Amino acid sequence: MRKIKIAVVGYGNRGGVYASYALSRPEEAEICAVVDCLEFKLKEAGALFGLPEDRLFLSLDEFLKANVECDIVVNATMDQMHYETAMAILEKGYNMLLEKPITADKNELLAIEKKAKEKGVYLFVCHVMRYSPYFVEIKRLINKGVIGEIFALEMNEHVSAGHFVNSYVRGRWHSEAECGSSFLLAKCCHDLDLMCWLNNKSEPKAVSSFGSRGYFKPEFAPEDSAEYCYDCPRLHTCMYSAKLMHLDNDSAPYVTWEGIKKPLDEITKEEKIAYLKTSIFGQCVYKIDTDLVDRQCVSVNFANGSVGTLNMIGGTTRGGRNIHITGSKGEIEGYWESSEFVLRIYNANLQEYAEKRISVKDKLTNTGHMGSDFEIMKSIVAYLNGDRESVSITSIDDSINGHLCVYAADESRKEGRIVFLEEYKQL
Template sequence: MNNESFGSAPVRVIVIGAGNRAQKYLEYARRFPERLRPVAVADLNGQRRRSLARAFSLPERACFARYEELLAAEIDADMVLVTTPDGVHYDPAVRAIRAGYHVLLEKPIAQRWDECLEIARLAREQGVLVGVCHVLRYHPYFTKIRQLVASGELGDIVSINHTVSVGLDRMTHSYVRGAFRRTRESNPILLAKCCHDIDFLLWLTGKRCRRLSSFGALRWFRAANAPEGSAERCIDCPVEPTCPFSARDLYYVRRDWVDNFDIPEGGTLDDAILRELRAGPYGRCVFRCDNDVADHQIVALEMEDRSTISLTMDAFTKDDFRKTCIRLTGGEIDGDERRLRVRRFRPADERLYDFSEVLGQPFHAGADLRLLEDFLQSVRDPSRPLLAGIDDALESHRVCYAAEESRMTGRTVDLRTEER
């Protein structure tokens, strides 16, 4: 985007939730201060609030602990970035829309289907934009797959097999010990982890889902499976040296997944890690947490054109990527985020695309920043369609909630009768 297409003054953003995701999106404001300017922040965590205020020279009067107060303060701004935890999306989004701001909302939209619908309805009523942070739509690898399918050169999709390898470390960090471990405070794991995937798969097919079934459970990370003699915390545990789920090994030895530990003012990363291991949620034995989300799940979708999609969410693997196999009437596509192989049946040919350079690049390979830029352009010109707007996101959320219903009831859910 060049500066002319962007306008003369920066878009003014209010930030609600100054955590990990906000920091990612605000990289855009650091790189392009002439395009995006934070003007106020709300976060319950004083350290994070102060750090954001310092980074963008916000005055004290623009910093709030409670978003309710911030949104009642009638601050002059164009948009609100909602990057609070899943359980704190609906209320700030609704308040921001009612106050007339455009809203860029982290996924999942909310915690219930009726709340998702209400946000979309209110946005239409108020004439404001709501973007949902489905970053895969802006990621070079996933965009390439979408281009290949949309070009029609391989015919129509017949079936898709998609595997999301969550990986042991992410699983134990986020879905056993961490913020996404309980449905009530967060969401079912399919929404928390795989709503991006469902969104991507629906985006690929361009079709609606007719019916679906899902199975899955919390099979392993429960008290009954705690090894004999194991302790409440890994740091005190005699079994820890051989346990694949050790927090001491993950955080202290390998230094993985430590980015969201707040380093105490004047302290070190070691202090933060040791504090977690001794007293924080991330030091707990994986068999003794208060988690309830599934640790494996499968979903089978039948689409309106009778094509089928299967999605498998795996946690018990060292892999931490997505694999997609697409079978079309004229060819096939297989990808694992590193490599994409495209084979056409006739005239027969095979192409390979290498994404290994892209994999692991920061900001989801730049997708976070492209998503934000897309949103800013639509803020400047609200008639311009958003690539990740709320209406598309509604469809993937509808499917995820239906999958959870199927998993819990054991029934196939028919989506043909459901109204939006």
Template sequence: MKKISVIIIGAGNRGNRYSNLMAEYPENYEIVGMADPEEARRKHFETKFSIPKERCYPGWKEILAEPKMADLAVISTVDNMHYEPALLAIERGYDLLLEKPVAPTAKECADIAAAARKKGTKVLVGHVLRYAPFFWHVKEIVMSGAIGEVVSVDQVEGIGNVHFSHSYVRGNWHSEAESAPMLLAKSSHDLDMIQWIVDKPCKKITSFGSLTHFTEKNAPEGSPIRCCDGNCPVGDTCPYNCIKHYVDFKENPRRRIITRGFTDAYQNPTDEDVMNALRNTDYGLCVYHANNDVADHQVVNMEFEGGVTATLNVNAFNRGGRYIRIYGTKGELYAHAAATEIQVFNFESGKTYSVPVVRTDESINGGHGGGDQGLVEELHQYLSGSYNGYRAADIDVSVRNHFLAFAAEESRKNGVIVDMDTYYSKFGF
């Protein structure tokens, strides 16, 4: 099969992840260019992937101003910087691997889908859970008819209290205006999974939720603005004390994230680097004195064609993890996404049996339970025209599933039931 040439636009966490995985398949991929505003990242890519210096650009505008140099562009910039580079890359004739969310607004998502449709561009969205062994085992059990027709689905995404405080209180996704609503940023995966499992059009959606805990009113009396200011009356027992998480916990991989701009991103930061970051960035703020505005808990209720129902519960108040329970006419399926087995209860026999989840080392230790690697493996087939699987979805499917998040936000903010046929039609779907 043809080797696919690739440019990476945005060399942060996701850009690095996709690049490293593609490098494991040298017969399938060759990274020939990249763009990122950070010099350390450009130097890293130049060295690691043997990219000529002149093809390491400071931004997406610069690399896309050049004549087309590759088959595929990976768009892995921050959430609110997907729209323009995606449209320009499509115009230039690139196929895309577009990190989720597609874009932070419904109109922008629709624009990207329309541009791809018009140009005949293949755009695969980074809905990596489709490629994780756990979830495709779930999908295959449902497809086999083992639990009959799907009647209802309950899915829980436990973000984890510490993860939430890092990413959605102090971190890049703390502000809807600067990134996207929490539901879209974190749980477009889960909405995509529910739609994939039900495999019927969503007809109605409602949602409830808000920011209730990580607010000024819940700040302990006498607590400082920054944990590193000292003299916090609850510092020793607070589960969100940033000194504990970033300074005392030396193995915390997030130390590199918070010290961006204070040290080389590809070196292990010192405690001094970390303290400098905590004194000068939002990562050092008390979680009750931060600038966050995204919901810390949210439920979404969906009705699909034929009366199938589903719920998604996303919240910060747990240790973290995904759980799913599917109710069918012949049985019930339930499991934790990190489990080695899926439990199936059969109505006829009245017994529960286990279906083992076949995992690789990557699915145990890698990103998204092996979904990152699975996507990279199937992406080559998808782009080469030899794809006969059921996991990859074209851009129209991905955007329709993104619309579930946008409609849920409309419901949550306005207290209304959203008719999805009407919602889709507003954007030409």
């Protein structure tokens, strides 16, 4: 097996996760260059991967000019930068693993697809869930025809209250206008990707959707609440108190404190409190001006008549993803976070069915997204070495379809109409 050379553009949270594959499997992969606009991140990466100065770049331009020999570029920049950086990396002829969402714009999406095809390079998308042992097992059963012809895929994603507030009320994805991504695109492009990939015997044809901001808005704020938690009489009692969530519990520190622009372990408690007194992370969750929905349902009609539905709900008690796929011979039902699902198959007389509980717990690594973050790198490194076994890596068209369904759903929700994808692609 050839050792795969990986360059990372955007050495933040996600870039670091993918790069760490080279540390756990040094015989398979090595990091050959890192690009980040923050000097301290380059220093960190340089030390961790033993990179010389001339392999650390403060801009993508400098990296592209340096003609570094590499097998794949991991593009883990933030959402708004994906289009520009992806086009430049593809233009240079590099294979690329691109973070989701590919982009928030349909024309940019189609341009990226076209550029990758024109250049004849591999374009993989970090739809990491496809690579989790759980969905790999489900896809294998579907491909083998175990549940027969798919009738329907019913899915949901419940985003727990803490996660929702951290990322979509206060966090960096709190506003579509500012970040470029809707809630559906930022969170559930994974789910619509899963739907299109699991059902890729057919193609999505039409999409409709409803959704709104129902709870995290001013009329639900307690009467005596202030704009900022640190000025509020409920600082110690409100379940969304910034002190409780961000200072005491320190949930998702890399997201919360990124505005301080210092390595996490160098940020003092005093700096954190000062930050919470003035930044969005210290604002009342009901009073933040935002354009994001907190609930949305999506229906997809596929060309072969099968249907898919997805409910995305922000601010739930237990977070997680449920799926129920029904087919002509049987069905699959499970909760992703449990790493188990149930397979039901009719007996010959149609009067009874056999039920089997399938667990993938023994296949889990302790990396993020139920092992997906490790498995995606493993599959791609193997793919670049000629191994075509992965059921997760399919034509880029499946990823494009999932994204088109997201855009179409948001358009349907905003405009109150069914969106037909063939026509929509031409607009």
